[in-house]
Amino acid sequence: AQSVTQPDIHITVSEGASLELRCNYSYGATPYLFWYVQSPGQGLQLLLKYFSGDTLVQGIKGFEAEFKRSQSSFNLRKPSVHWSDAAEYFCAAEREQAGTALIFGKGTTLSVSS
Amino acid sequence: NAGVTQTPKFRILKIGQSMTLQCAQDMNHNYMYWYRQDPGMGLKLIYYSVGAGITDKGEVPNGYNVSRSTTEDFPLRLELAAPSQTSVYFCASSSSLAGGPTGSGELFFGEGSRLTVL
Numbered sequence: 725a726q727s728v729t730q731p732d733i734h735i736t737v738s739e740g741a742s743l744e745l746r747c748n749y750s751y752g753a754t755p756y757l758f759w760y761v762q763s764p765g766q767g768l769q770l771l772l773k774y775f776s777g778d779t780l781v782q783g784i785k786g787f788e789a790e791f792k793r794s795q796s797s798f799n800l801r802k803p804s805v806h807w808s809d810a811a812e813y814f815c816a817a818e819r820e821q822a823g824t825a826l827i828f829g830k831g832t833t834l835s836v837s838s
Numbered sequence: 839n840a841g842v843t844q845t846p847k848f849r850i851l852k853i854g855q856s857m858t859l860q861c862a863q864d865m866n867h868n869y870m871y872w873y874r875q876d877p878g879m880g881l882k883l884i885y886y887s888v889g890a891g892i893t894d895k896g897e898v899p900n901g902y903n904v905s906r907s908t909t910e911d912f913p914l915r916l917e918l919a920a921p922s923q924t925s926v927y928f929c930a931s932s933s934s935l936a937g938g939p940t941g942s943g944e945l946f947f948g949e950g951s952r953l954t955v956l
Contacts, residue, residue, distance in 0.1 A: 733878065760945075767842070767928055767947025768881075814880060825871050825896065826945065830880040 726751060728817050730829035737805050738837050745800040745832050747815030756818040757798040758826065759789055763811045771813075774798060785809070810836045840864050844929050844948035851919045851955045859914040859951050861929030869932045870912040871945065872896075872904065874925040881928065887912055919955045927951045 727750045737743050749755060756775050760768040772783025779791040789800045798815060812833050816826040845860045863870065868889045873881040873896075883896030887906040901923060903915040912931075916923060930945040 765949070767930075767949050768945070769947070770944045773944070825883050825886050827883070827897075828873075828881040830878055 726817075726827065728815055728827055728829040730813075730815055730832050732832045733830070734833045734835065736835040736837055739807050740804050743800075743802045743805045743809070743834070745813050745815075745834070747798045747800065747829060748796050749798065749815075749817050750796065751817065754793060757789075757791060758816040759783065759787070759798075759800050760814045760816060760828075761785075761811050762814065762831075768814060771800070805834075805836055807836045807838065810834055842929055842931055842946050842948035844927075844951050846951060847949065848952050849954070851916075851953065853919060853921065853955060855919050856915070856917050857919065857953075859916070859927055859929075859953070861912045861914065861948060862910050863912075863929075863931040863946070864910065865931060865933070865946065866909060867931035867933050867946070868909065869934065870906065871930045871932075872902070872912070872914045873928045873930065874898065875928060875950070876925050884914065884927075916953075921955050923953065924955045925953060927953060 729748045731746050758773045759771040761771050762768045771787050772781050774781050774791045782788050787802050791798050812831045814831045815829040842863045871886040872884040875881050882898045884902050885904040887893045890906050890909050893904050893906050906912050928950050929948045932945050
């Protein structure tokens with residue numbers, strides 16, 4: 725069955741340290757992939773997306789993600805985390821019934837320690 | 839810019855009551871969606887609409903109904919509320935279908951409506 729998996733429920737990173745959030749997908753073909761961020765009490769905001777082409781995509785707020793077909797992964801990275809990055813992060817993919825909205829992973833909560 | 843506006847932000851219902859969550863967008867988007875978010879479960883698609891007069895079920899439609907009489911509005915109706923419907927509900931819109939070859943992928947979300955059923 726189609727799925728998006730985020731293995732880490734909660735991650736704590738020191739301010740200034742690097743970050744990697746993991747995302748794996750299960751699909752029949754290469755899906756369209758996205759990362760969204762949700763700050764407390766807010767809706768979700770798109771960070772970046774991958775459709776095709778260059779497997780390393782740049783997003784807003786200094787985030788990037790790399791698509792690896794061989795590992796069915798789309799991990800989110802940031803070289804230096806800021807306290808304001810503390811939020812919940814969701815990986816999402818197009819539903820296999822093409823064009824009918826997105827399915828989301830369960831999310832990873834990022835805490836930033838000083 | 840208002841974007842996607844949801845009302846109410848908070849509501850407590852008794853079991854068996856009904857209510858409507860309102861959603862309006864001012865971006866002239868054809869596509870609109872309702873998701874529910876439960877702790878540790880991510881977002882689940884309830885219903886979506888590809889234009890006025892056209893709606894379709896998502897992953898978890900049972901206990902809900904929607905209508906789309908205008909491009910701007912996409913209300914979600916809860917009939918006979920149950921404790922299992924306690925959740926945070928998000929409305930979203932997009933200028934194109936979220937996926938597929940022509941999809942932009944960018945959903946614009948409202949701030950959410952927190953519903954508790956007791």
